[in-house]
Amino acid sequence: MGSHEMIPIPGTCLYMPIHGKKRSGHARLHYERMFCGYFNRELPLGSPYLVQGGFSHNSAKSPEAMGVRVVLVDEDKRERFKCPYCNEVFDKPHQAACGDRYCEKCLAELTSKDGVIKCLCCHETLNNSQSFKDSACQRELNALTVTCDWSGCEWKGKFHEFKVHETTCGFVLLKCDDCHEPVARNTMEQHKSRHVWSSSVERDGPAPGSMRDPVTLLTSLNDVPMWTSTETVRLANCEEEVQKLRQTVEELQASYSELMLIVQSLQATSYNGRYIWKIPEVARRSREAREGKTLSLYSAPFYTSRHGYRMCLRLYLNGDGTGKGTHLSYFLTIMRGEFDALLQWPFQQVVRLALRSQNPSKSDIRHCFKPDGYSSSFTLPKSDMNIASGCPKFAPVTTLNDDDFVRDDTMFLQCDIDQTGIEEIN
Structure with missing residues (x-):
C-alpha cells in the first residue's frame, strides 16, 4: 500500500x-x-x-x-x-x-x-x-x-x-458543518465545494429512476403512513419540551456535582495547622522516583485555620538537591489561598515536620525550622504555589526499608504549624 x-x-x-x-x-x-x-x-x-x-x-x-x-x-x-x-x-x-x-x-x-x-x-x-x-x-x-x-x-x-x-x-481534522464528517483543515474548502455541487444537482433535478427522483421516491413510499400537520406540530412541541427538560436536568446535575465537590473538599481538609499524610505503595513509588518517572509527591492542601494560610507538603522519595540519591527530601509549599490579602506576609510560623514511627517503642523522625522572611518561598504567592522549602536531608533513604516507619508498604508523614501570633480573621 x-x-x-x-x-x-x-x-x-x-x-x-x-x-x-x-x-x-x-x-x-x-x-x-x-x-x-x-x-x-x-x-x-x-x-x-x-x-x-x-x-x-x-x-x-x-x-x-x-x-x-x-x-x-x-x-x-x-x-x-x-x-x-x-x-x-x-x-x-x-x-x-x-x-x-x-x-x-x-x-x-x-x-x-x-x-x-x-x-x-x-x-x-x-x-x-x-x-x-x-x-x-x-x-x-x-x-x-x-x-x-x-x-x-x-x-x-x-x-x-x-x-x-x-x-x-x-x-487537524475538523467537523464539516454540512455533513458532520471529519475533514482535514487544508482540504475543507475543496470538501465543501462538493456540497455546493450536490445542492445544484438537487436544484436542477436528478436523473430519472434514481432514488433522488421525486417520482421514484414517492412510489417507494406509498405504503408508509404519513403524519398529519396537527400531529407534526404536536410532535415538534413535545420534542421542544423534552429538550427543555433535558437541559434543566443537566443544570441540576452540574449544581449537584459542584456541591458534592465542596462537601468532599471540606471533609478531607484540615483547618488547624496539623496535617497527617498517609502514603501507600511506598515500594512502587520509591522505585518510580529512582527511575525518574515520578520525582516528587504532593499532599492535599490544608490550612492553618478556616481563613488562614493554604499549604501542602512535597516529598522526594529519592531525594532532591543535596539529598538526591541518599536522603528523603521533605518540604512545605505555600499555596495561593482565598484570604491571602487579609494575612500577614511573609509567612513566619515555625514548621515541624515528622515521619511517624509505627512502633510505639521507637520515636518519630522530626525536624523543625523557622521560615526565612527574605525567601521567596514564604512571600505572598504570585502563582498557584511558591517554591517548596524544608529539609533536603530529612532522613536516609534506607529508612524506607525500616518496618518501624514503613509497615504494610505504608508510611505516615506529619506537619504541624505553630499557631503563635496568628490573628484569627473574623
Whole structure:
C-alpha cells in the first residue's frame, strides 16, 4: 500500500488512511476515539481505549477527555508524561492525592463516574477535590521538544508552542458543518465545494429512476403512513419540551456535582495547622522516583485555620538537591489561598515536620525550622504555589526499608504549624 495503511473506522464500513510514520498504537487511539465521537458510536469491546477501571466497560471516554496530540522527541520521557487515562501527553497535568498524574479533563471525567473510582495506576480511591494543578510537571513539559501527531504534519517545536501551531495546522481534522464528517483543515474548502455541487444537482433535478427522483421516491413510499400537520406540530412541541427538560436536568446535575465537590473538599481538609499524610505503595513509588518517572509527591492542601494560610507538603522519595540519591527530601509549599490579602506576609510560623514511627517503642523522625522572611518561598504567592522549602536531608533513604516507619508498604508523614501570633480573621 505504499506509504499509507488503511484502518477501519469503528462501527462503519469506512476506512481511514494513516501515514507510515503514524502507525503506532498511540496514533490509532486518536483515530478510533475521534471517529467514534463523530459517528456517535461506542468503541468496540476490544478497543484499548475502553475504561478498565471501576465502572462499565461499555462506557467509552468522551472525545473531550484527551491529552495533547504531540509526540515527545525524547523517547525516555514518553512514559513519564503520559496520562494513564487517555494514554496521551498530559494536557494541564493535575496530581491526585495518591501522587499519580492525569490530564485535568481526564481526571474530572474519571472521577465523575458512579461508584468508587480507583486510580488506574495504584488503585487508591480517587477524589477530584483533593487534586491540584502540577505546576512543576507543566514547567518540565513546556521545555520539551515535541512533534505534531496529526497524520502528515512535519511540525517540530517546544511543547508550549504546540497549542498555537494546532490552531493553524492544515492536518487537524475538523467537523464539516454540512455533513458532520471529519475533514482535514487544508482540504475543507475543496470538501465543501462538493456540497455546493450536490445542492445544484438537487436544484436542477436528478436523473430519472434514481432514488433522488421525486417520482421514484414517492412510489417507494406509498405504503408508509404519513403524519398529519396537527400531529407534526404536536410532535415538534413535545420534542421542544423534552429538550427543555433535558437541559434543566443537566443544570441540576452540574449544581449537584459542584456541591458534592465542596462537601468532599471540606471533609478531607484540615483547618488547624496539623496535617497527617498517609502514603501507600511506598515500594512502587520509591522505585518510580529512582527511575525518574515520578520525582516528587504532593499532599492535599490544608490550612492553618478556616481563613488562614493554604499549604501542602512535597516529598522526594529519592531525594532532591543535596539529598538526591541518599536522603528523603521533605518540604512545605505555600499555596495561593482565598484570604491571602487579609494575612500577614511573609509567612513566619515555625514548621515541624515528622515521619511517624509505627512502633510505639521507637520515636518519630522530626525536624523543625523557622521560615526565612527574605525567601521567596514564604512571600505572598504570585502563582498557584511558591517554591517548596524544608529539609533536603530529612532522613536516609534506607529508612524506607525500616518496618518501624514503613509497615504494610505504608508510611505516615506529619506537619504541624505553630499557631503563635496568628490573628484569627473574623
